Amino acid sequence: xxxxxxxxxxxxxxxxxxxxxxxxxxxxxxxxxxxxxxxxxxxxxxxxxxxxxxxxxxxxxxxxxxxxxxxxxxxxxxxxxxxxxxxxxxxxxxxxxxxxxxxxxxxxxxxxxxxxxxxxxxxxxxxxxxxxxxxxxxxxxxxxxxxxxxxxxxxxxxxxxxxxxxxxxxxxxxxxxxxxxxxxxxxxxxxxxxxxxxxxxxxxxxxxxxxxxxxxxxxxxxxxxxxxxxxxxxxxxxxxxxxxxxxxxxxxxxxxxxxxxxxxxxxxxxxxxxxxxxxxxxxxxxxxxxxxxxxxxxxxxxxxxxxxxxxxxxxxxxxxxxxxxxxxxxxxxxxxxxxxxxxxxxxxxxxxxxxxxxxxxxxxxxxxxxxxxxxxxxxxxxxxxxxxxxxxxxxxxxxxxxxxxxxxxxxxxxx
Amino acid sequence: xxxxxxxxxxxxxxxxxxxxxxxxxxxxxxxxxxxxxxxxxxxxxxxxxxxxxxxxxxxxxxxxxxxxxxxxxxxxxxxxxxxxxxxxxxxxxxxxxxxxxxxxxxxxxxxxxxxxxxxxxxxxxxxxxxxxxxxxxxxxxxxxxxxxxxxxxxxxxxxxxxxxxxxxxxxxxxxxxxxxxxxxxxxxxxxxxxxxxxxxxxxxxxxxxxxxxxxxxxxxxxxxxxxxxxxxxxxxxxxxxxxxxxxxxxxxxxxxxxxxxxxxxxxxxxxxxxxxxxxxxxxxxxxxxxxxxxxxxxxxxxxxxxxxxxxxxxxxxxxxxxxxxxxxxxxxxxxxxxxxxxxxxxxxxxxxxxxxxxxxxxxxxxxxxxxxxxxxxxxxxxxxxxxxxxxxxxxxxxxxxxxxxxxxxxxxxxx
Numbered sequence: 057x058x059x060x061x062x063x064x065x066x067x068x069x070x071x072x073x074x075x076x077x078x079x080x081x082x083x084x085x086x087x088x089x090x091x092x093x094x095x096x097x098x099x100x101x102x103x104x105x106x107x108x109x110x111x112x113x114x115x116x117x118x119x120x121x122x123x124x125x126x127x128x129x130x131x132x133x134x135x136x137x138x139x140x141x142x143x144x145x146x147x148x149x150x151x152x153x154x155x156x157x158x159x160x161x162x163x164x165x166x167x168x169x170x171x172x173x174x175x176x177x178x179x180x181x182x183x184x185x186x187x188x189x190x191x192x193x194x195x196x197x198x199x200x201x202x203x204x205x206x207x208x209x210x211x212x213x214x215x216x217x218x219x220x221x222x223x224x225x226x227x228x229x230x231x232x233x234x235x236x237x238x239x240x241x242x243x244x245x246x247x248x249x250x251x252x253x254x255x256x257x258x259x260x261x262x263x264x265x266x267x268x269x270x271x272x273x274x275x276x277x278x279x280x281x282x283x284x285x286x287x288x289x290x291x292x293x294x295x296x297x298x299x300x301x302x303x304x305x306x307x308x309x310x311x312x313x314x315x316x317x318x319x320x321x322x323x324x325x326x327x328x329x330x331x332x333x334x335x336x337x338x339x340x341x342x343x344x345x346x347x348x349x350x351x352x353x354x355x356x357x358x359x360x361x362x363x364x365x366x367x368x369x370x371x372x373x374x375x376x377x378x379x380x381x382x383x384x385x386x387x388x389x390x391x392x393x394x395x396x397x398x399x400x401x402x403x404x405x406x407x408x409x410x411x412x413x414x415x416x417x418x419x420x421x422x423x424x425x426x427x428x429x430x431x432x433x434x435x436x437x438x439x440x441x442x443x444x445x446x447x448x449x450x451x452x453x454x455x456x457x458x459x460x461x462x463x464x465x466x467x468x469x470x471x
Numbered sequence: 472x473x474x475x476x477x478x479x480x481x482x483x484x485x486x487x488x489x490x491x492x493x494x495x496x497x498x499x500x501x502x503x504x505x506x507x508x509x510x511x512x513x514x515x516x517x518x519x520x521x522x523x524x525x526x527x528x529x530x531x532x533x534x535x536x537x538x539x540x541x542x543x544x545x546x547x548x549x550x551x552x553x554x555x556x557x558x559x560x561x562x563x564x565x566x567x568x569x570x571x572x573x574x575x576x577x578x579x580x581x582x583x584x585x586x587x588x589x590x591x592x593x594x595x596x597x598x599x600x601x602x603x604x605x606x607x608x609x610x611x612x613x614x615x616x617x618x619x620x621x622x623x624x625x626x627x628x629x630x631x632x633x634x635x636x637x638x639x640x641x642x643x644x645x646x647x648x649x650x651x652x653x654x655x656x657x658x659x660x661x662x663x664x665x666x667x668x669x670x671x672x673x674x675x676x677x678x679x680x681x682x683x684x685x686x687x688x689x690x691x692x693x694x695x696x697x698x699x700x701x702x703x704x705x706x707x708x709x710x711x712x713x714x715x716x717x718x719x720x721x722x723x724x725x726x727x728x729x730x731x732x733x734x735x736x737x738x739x740x741x742x743x744x745x746x747x748x749x750x751x752x753x754x755x756x757x758x759x760x761x762x763x764x765x766x767x768x769x770x771x772x773x774x775x776x777x778x779x780x781x782x783x784x785x786x787x788x789x790x791x792x793x794x795x796x797x798x799x800x801x802x803x804x805x806x807x808x809x810x811x812x813x814x815x816x817x818x819x820x821x822x823x824x825x826x827x828x829x830x831x832x833x834x835x836x837x838x839x840x841x842x843x844x845x846x847x848x849x850x851x852x853x854x855x856x857x858x859x860x861x862x863x864x865x866x867x868x869x870x871x872x873x874x875x876x877x878x879x880x881x882x883x884x885x886x
Contacts, residue, residue, distance in 0.1 A: 073803070077826055156848060162837055164847060171859055172829070254859055270688055275860040296882040303884035388488070410877050411492055414587070422577055422880030431885070432579060433571060444586055444669055444873035445690040446861040458859035462825050465837030467711040469718035470846070
């Protein structure tokens with residue numbers, strides 16, 4: 057065990073007890089100071105980021121990765137604005153979720169409380185460093201940020217700016233700390249810190265998430281892998297189906313709520329043809345099963361992997377099914393519990409699909425792209441959970457809290 | 472991997488999809504049939520239980536353990552009555568927790584859904600077999616029951632009775648299954664069945680719980696270990712303090728919500744003396760720190776372990792503290808996040824204690840013994856969670872469910 061990480065976690069745990077009792081006003085003031093400091097120290101942040109970008113280029117990193125890593129003046133302003141928006145959100149801590157008076161006079165309140173210390177593991181996007189810190193602080197928890205080694209200069213500077221701002225507040229600066237992202241072992245070390253870290257949130261590729269989910273002794277919120285389907289039912293409106301399929305696949309293909317597989321009812325070969333030609337027009341390669349390939353010119357044969365994994369690109373697996381039940385069966389086999397959509401004109405089929413599909417979000421006549429904290433009205437999100445425990449779907453402020461029961465009496469004892 | 476357990480888990484998973492869609496009426500009818508069958512086949516159950524009890528006696532098992540293991544006619548009737556009470560509880564599945572209409576017209580409903588398959592691991596109390604099956608069925612989940620090997624004949628018969636009853640219903644009998652309790656490895660095998668088992672709930676001693684919490688790759692609800700404290704503040708009413716301390720310690724010393732440590736404000740030596748003599752009168756041995764031992768005749772010196780672990784017997788660790796903050800500090804160090812109580816006449820001290828203590832239940836002027844699903848009005852419970860993720864405190868039907876978002880539109884796409 058790296059003693060540094062243990063020390064950081066211990067300090068975060070101690071700070072979390074102070075943070076848990078900080079008022080909403082003081083938390084919001086701290087977020088305002090952080091936002092101001094990010095803008096004021098923009099030059100310093102950009103200089104650090106330039107070192108990371110230079111190193112990434114020297115390693116031959118792809119341009120799309122370089123883009124994710126790169127900060128600019130306007131990007132830093134947008135990040136600061138995001139922090140101010142978190143300050144404007146209602147404070148989840150202290151919310152009375154339920155309150156009952158028992159026959160014996162005991163008043164039992166279920167009250168939202170902070171989780172304690174949250175460990176975030178993520179890849180080379182420096183904006184996540186600030187977003188995660190802002191959200192966890194507002195939710196009353198300390199955060200240990202383990203970003204990618206390739207963003208280390210940027211992250212170090214961002215965390216220094218945040219901590220300098222915290223020094224002028226009632227929040228201990230130890231409540232935000234950066235874990236060494238250049239060490240592969242640091243992830244494993246964090247996963248062992250049961251008792252110090254209360255929750256791990258891995259964000260990134262399927263491999264990273266699997267590693268944390270399978271190895272962690274600290275509870276995990278599994279996020280992000282979305283092998284999402286759109287099923288176009290026999291009764292679907294063709295215009296609506298085309299609009300939804302194109303949006304779900306092409307509006308932002310690299311994200312987890314983009315659709316990866318299209319299932320079309322076999323009774324509508326016209327629909328299949330129309331959708332496939334719309335996909336082709338939008339630059340999407342259709343990976344069809346044998347039947348689809350025999351009907352659609354330009355379709356390439358789909359492999360098992362095409363149905364089982366995310367493309368995250370302008371590719372879509374396409375398959376004909378004979379019924380809603382066959383669509384449900386396919387999705388049950390290949391889905392990752394993220395978002396599944398049906399396009400249908402039948403209330404009955406919609407209800408059957410909604411009841412039978414086991415996923416965070418089941419959409420009827422709406423694009424899969426809506427599974428998102430902002431779209432749900434949460435104001436912000438720290439990820440999308442694909443697990444069933446604790447929180448499912450978009451993770452807003454409430455979803456990164458716990459609760460406790462406060463039981464108030466006047467001397468009651470149990471008979 | 473024992474293929475039998477994998478096969479049982481696979482069958483439970485498949486059955487859970489059917490069970491998730493079974494109506495409330497049908498689930499309640501099934502629970503009624505199970506209750507009737509338990510009473511009708513009482514003789515068969517008692518004969519099997521007699522084999523377990525005989526074997527336990529032959530092994531020299533303690534009388535208190537024999538008592539936990541033993542069934543009688545009235546006990547079986549009480550178990551059947553418990554099943555009927557679960558049928559009377561509201562169905563958590565399908566409950567619309569929240570519903571919002573977004574500016575774009577999307578209607579987003581957050582709806583309670585079953586978890587899937589729950590793995591219960593517990594010790595030699597055959598009543599848990601039936602209680603857990605009834606609660607998980609009502610919550611729409613299948614259950615894999617891994618009781619103790621010493622209750623194997625009882626459990627086999629009870630599960631056979633339950634499954635025979637299910638055969639007359641729409642619920643597949645595979646939704647309730649018994650895992651071999653005579654094999655130590657079966658616990659480890661269950662803990663690896665990620666994808667088949669959705670949640671593990673260990674109930675029993677601290678050792679069992681630690682083993683599951685640390686080793687499981689399936690998410691866990693940690694239950695039961697309660698190193699609960701009562702802090703008697705300087706401003707406490709002496710009558711109330713005595714009533715609460717005696718109830719919390721002696722009403723049922725072997726359970727997790729019994730108090731284990733008494734903290735008394737140093738400014739009230741009169742209170743300390745009164746409480747310790749009341750404890751002695753009730754047969755409780757006081758394990759005092761040095762200061763307490765110097766003041767209280769008959770107190771035995773407390774070890775570190777006395778403060779750190781549960782006694783679960785008529786023993787209590789006792790310590791003087793100088794302030795509410797010192798009490799909070801002690802509890803933060805030794806508490807297990809179960810139930811912590813303050814007896815006080817000061818609103819300010821009560822509020823400070825409630826805010827600062829991180830536990831499932833924080834009680835003001837009420838016995839620790841109230842942390843219980845029935846006392847909270849949940850109607851039943853499957854355990855008491857001492858973790859912060861998913862559910863905290865008494866676990867009723869709602870707490871063993873998940874939720875999903877149903878998003879209904881009329882062709883909305885994301886801009």
